[in-house]
Amino acid sequence: MAQVSHKGFTEAKNLFITEDSIFLREKVNGVLVLEDNIIEVNDLEYSFGEIKAVDNINFVVRRGEIFSFLGPNGAGKSTVINILTTLLPMQKGKVIIADHDLRTEPEKVRESIGIVFQELTLDRDMTVRETLEYHGRLYSMPKAQRQARVNELLNLVELEAKRNVLTRYLSGGMKRRLEIARGLMTRPKVLFMDEPTIGLDPQTRIRIWDYVRDINREGTTIFLTTHYMDEADQLSDYISIIDHGQIIATGKPWELKNALGQDVIYLETSDNQGASDILKKLETVRGVRDKSKGIIVMVNVDGTYLLPEIMDKLRNGGIKIRAVNLKKPSMDDVFVHYTGRELRDTGTEKAVVVKPGRR
Amino acid sequence: MHKGFLTIYWRDMLRFVRFRTLLFTSLIQPALWLAFFGIAMSNNFERLTATLPVIPGVRTVGYLTFIGAGVMAMTTLFTSLFGGTVLLFDKNWGLMRETLSSPLPRIHIIVGIGLSAMTKSLIQAAVIMGFGLLLGVHFFEGYTATQILISLFGIMLFIGAFSLGFLFLSAAIAITMESPEGMQAVVTLLTMPFFFTSNALYPANSFPPVLRALSAINPLTHLVSGIRYFAIGSDFSSIGIRYTYTQGEAITSFVALLAFAAVMFLIARWRFTKVTVT
Known part of the structure; x- marks a missing residue:
């Protein structure tokens, strides 16, 4: 059990807004107990040249949670997700994901996470099965395990019928579902989803939400960013409101609303x-x-x-x-x-x- | 050992085989070179050199046979130099994020793409050679079956080493460039000096000194010489000029190609560590 006293938490005054929120509940004899935190972010900063995109961000995500970053476009959500998924280098701060330090063990972090990117990142010239197969191979999954997982996931996101169809012929919602399946291919401990329902019609969005809940129920921690209020509200256990690269408030959806x-x-x-x-x-x-x-x-x-x-x-x-x-x-x-x-x-x-x- | 590069290789070959148009044109284009340019130039050269005395004691080969090796080498150059383009598209369409955020070491991307481009080059070279033999290219004349096999193997080694070198160069360019148009321009610009300072289409012996020096360090020259060494022989004459090429020189050429590939690999690796795709 790791006992860590956290500078980041005591300094971030506006981090949690109510008495019974996670920060205080986690305190045992004045020491923060972090054994159940799957993501810990401390004093994270990132600049593109002169422009500070992420400014002193601190938060924790607990195992099994759905945690959302809610904020407008350009608030810094994607930058944070890109840092946490190792696509951008760490500049300043400390991040632990699934017990691995992002700075010293980025490969271990990569093995523990799955990602659904904001833009579609499917190869139009590969079939649905090949897309998943390729992903499994990238993570060195054994063949039998790969095949079993492909069947399982195509079943979950209801794409069995499209198994041998090139991804270019899928609808927007199907592509999204395939990407979610791909993110889950390696049974990640944390699934990062960057604006998972952007550009989808309302019915498809609700369906995607159902998948997200199902996945979470099976034990995968989910970190998602969104600029849709209803999405954050419906899905999240915790929400951080982020604007201009800073976290402005964190809490359960009802806690945030009660503040009003x-x-x-x-x-x-x-x-x-x-x-x-x-x-x-x-x-x-x-x-x-x-x-x-x-x-x-x-x-x-x-x-x-x-x-x-x-x-x-x-x-x-x-x-x-x-x-x-x-x-x-x-x-x-x-x-x-x-x-x-x-x-x-x-x-x-x-x-x-x-x-x-x-x- | 991590077999990640095979995944990259698998995906690239999948696309190569799937898109028959691409496959077809990539095979037909060099064949057309040989058919039109080769035969047209061949007839001209035969006429111009008809009056020249035959060098005694040396086998004389026609121009078509002479440039047969050149066209094979040229095709390998083009295919390899454009082979990295797929990385640029992957990068620009976001596909590379998946690969870069996976635990796969980046070096495997370079190696995987390198091997797939090498495979494509070998397939192309084989098809051009077959087509050339039909058109009247006199390769492997008077060889025994064993000698032919050894020669084919030697040619494969040369083409393999050469295509890896240029693919690594292409990958380094692709990962650095922002747009396909820019890549196209840079690569086209590069092909010119490599192509025209080589001995692919004409002998380099009569070049002015500067061009001859460039030709001597040009990997394409080494590839063409290597192919001719294995396909035609170590001592022959064509269009009135005698060519000798010892075993030692062939080995030197091969080592030069390997060295070129190694340097290009280091450059590609360096460019890949710099890349951030978001």
Whole structure:
């Protein structure tokens, strides 16, 4: 059992946000117990020339978990995944994956992980079976084991019928499934998935999610990056929100949402500023934030019962209400709460410029 | 021993065999060289050299036989120099990420691709030789069956060593370049000096000194001389010039080709350690 006191954890104040979160639960006699951590990342930094793509990132992933990096394009998610999968060299920091130090034992790390890349990386000129076969051979799997595993995985991702079809003739969803099967070919301890459902239609996405859950249930730890709120919310045991190369918050999906209070009320009024001032005085209101046309009120109690009170207060203050909406906090709200901007609007506006000259 | 390079080899050969168009054109093109250029030039040279006295005591071979070895060597040069292109496509289409993030040592990629290009070159050379023999190239004349087998084996060794060297060079270029167009331009530029300072199509003896020096260190010259040594003999004349090529010279040529391949391998390995594919 490895007992390690972790500088990275004590310094990263915003790493975990609630009392019962993993960090505190793991503390035994003041020493962090890491025996169950399959990924430990400490003070990770990476720069492309002058541009810092990853800035002092710390996190742990526990064995058997689905852990997500949620953030906009260009937030540094792919850079982190590329470092963890040894495609980019380590510049600064310490990473342990499946008990191997990424810096000193990259080959051991490679043997322990599987990867599903963001872009399709299938050879169009190979068949489905050959794709898996090639992968198994790359990892020196014995022939019998390779064949058994190919059958097993084609069954899992429902591609038996396509066994001898060139990958160029597969649909987008099938290609994704094949890539997932390929990532699982060697029974990795951790499966890295970079934006696994990007560019897929809603039904296919849900199907891919089912596979991800199945795989996880069988014991594979999954680290995924996504810029889809619902994906992170639906799949993850833990989420780290990442923006501008930094982790802004980490927690279980419900913990992150609870930080916003129990409910979120959207109001459009004749005087948004006045309304905001009135509501901020209420004890049951956790915070108020401006939107382009209205305001968002985060409340600590059941909004269904608080809403009439709010409306009365505003009416008494001489403020006319034009529109009301009450909902549970969504991941979108969580993201805006922590980053101050909306995920879908950010696009590549502040995207990290990857090496010039690359494709 | 890690057999990873066989995986790379397997995949590359799979694609070679699968794409029959590519296979077919890669075999037909050198045959056309021999058929059109060879026969056309052959007729011209025969006419020009008809009045020259025959060198006594030495076997005289026709021009077609003379360039038969040259066309085999030329084809090997082109195939090998373009053989690395597959790595560039792999890199640009993201396919190489899978390979690079696997535990396979990178050196195996170079070795695997090198062996597959060598196989292709040998297949091509065999087809051109067969085609040449049909067209009237006089190889292995007066040889016994054993001598023919030994000669074939010698030619294979020369072509193998040569194609490995140029494939490693090609792989180093491919992994360094960003675009297929750039690669095409660089490789085309490279083929010119190698091709025209060699003795593939014409004798190098009458070159001016600078060209002759270049020709002497040109791996293509060594390959052509090696093929002629095994296929035609150590002492023959063609288009009025006498060629002698001792066993010692043949061994020197072979060692030169091996040395070239070794240097190119080191360069390719160095380029591969530099590459990051994300």
